[in-house]
Amino acid sequence: MDSELKKILLxxxxIFDISLTEEQVDKFLRYKNILKEWNEKINLTAIEKDREIVIKHFIDSLSILPFIKDECTRLIDVGTGAGFPGIPVKIARESIEVTLLDxxxxxxxxxxxxxxxxxxxxIEALHGRAEEKGVLPEFREKFDISTARAVASLPVLIEYCLPFVKVGGYFIAMKGSNIADEIDSSKKALDIMGxxxxxxxxxxxxxxxxxxxxxxxxxxxxxxxxxxRKAGKPSKEPLI
Structure with missing residues (x-):
């Protein structure tokens, strides 16, 4: 089974021009095993089959790597959940310093x-909300990249994630298929947040x-x- 999973992962x-070493592949499989073990105790993911974890969590997370320039050294994954996309990005590109916020x-x-x-x-995992950490001097505008996957609608994510990003840096939002309306409703949030x-x-x-x-x-x-704005406000009253 592991050889089949390794092939799917590789x-x-x-497909995204990412070459993984044997050691990196082993780390992904270890990650999968820990995820399945912990998922029996706490709700981390509804995806439980090995093949689906590899495709829908690991490969999906790696899809953002081509958009992360080599000179980017610090990334924050906001609302990381079970570590996606932050941990797969870290495993695949070890030079990036990663902060996981949940x-x-x-x-x-x-x-x-x-x-x-x-x-x-x-790499560090931090307990906290984006609205609280985003105003602190040690986090505010300190990252080259912020990222979020399936956390909230785009206008809300922009308010959560852009405060962490340096001027000239990037927020990478990972979304599903129907995004035209979200993009349309994001103009105000983009304008306010810079x-x-x-x-x-x-x-x-x-x-x-x-x-x-x-x-x-x-x-x-x-x-x-x-x-x-204060905790809860961005999601209750989005900038739209």
Missing amino acids: DGAN SLDKRVRFLNEVIKENALSK GKIEEVKEFNLPFTDSKRNIIIIKKFRQTPTKYP
Whole structure:
């Protein structure tokens, strides 16, 4: 079974021009095993079959790597959940310093287990909300890249994620198939937060019929200090 999974992972990564070493593949499989073990205790993912975890979590996460320039050194994954896309990005490109942010302490404990078991360095899992961490000097406008996958609608994500990004850096939003309305409703949030959509890349998730979209937002000026608003406000009253 492992040899089949390794082949799927290698072939899927290859579609995005990513070459994985044997050691990196082993780390992914160890990650999968820890995910399945912990998923019996706490709800981390509805996807439980090995093949689906590899495709829908690991390969999907790797799809953003071609958009992360080599000179990007710091990434924050906002609302990381079970570590997607932050941990796969870290495994595949070890030079990136990764911060995983999640609002649930139990998930952070799981993330720390994955980090420890795979001996990953320059990666930390933090318990907290984007609205709280985004105003702190040690996090605000300190990252080259922020990313989020299936966390909230795009206007809300822009308020969560752009405050973390340096001017000239990027927010990479990972989305499903129907995004035209979300993009239309994001104009106000982009304008306020200092971002501009630079590219929208649609692709088929390898080995599936699922359409995915990656939205690349460049930050061209500082975010006003009153954003993000207090916890809960961005999702209750989006900037639309």
